[in-house]
Amino acid sequence: MKNIFITSLLTVVSMVSYSQCVKGNCHRGHGTFLWEDKNKYDGFWVDGKPNGFGDFTYQNGDKYKGGFIEGKKEGIGKYTWKNGNTYNGRWSEDAMNGDGEYIWMKEKAKYEGSFKDGKIENVEIETTIETPEKSSR
DSSP: OHHHHHHHHHHHHHHHTSOEEEEEOSSSEEEEEEOTTSOEEEEEEETTEEEEEEEEEOTTSOEEEEEEETTEEEEEEEEEOTTSOEEEEEEETTEEEEEEEEEETTTTEEEEEEEETTEEOOOOOOOOOOOOOOOOO
């Protein structure tokens, strides 16, 4: 009897300590998957990878809600960092790529424009130079 209890306890402990599909179908369909590091994905799956629309919550508090293709962020999506900063826009190959809006919450600043490989692609600063008028004498 004692051996059965210990075996059952070890089975339960081992089930909790590894990555697993906790709801639905995480191979082909809609499901929720919880990784060992506490990252969690709830959304659509194809061939065991996030594919389609879903919510990814990272163990550090960051969140992504948007499109996935073959497990990578792709299409339109919103990433929210735990500090409140957000990026809302296009994703490609798991990075900010294309048009989007980045908001820095603490600084109350916003950038709207193009991103490439996760970085602001080009910032054009408009400058005006005032020149004094010359008087003709």
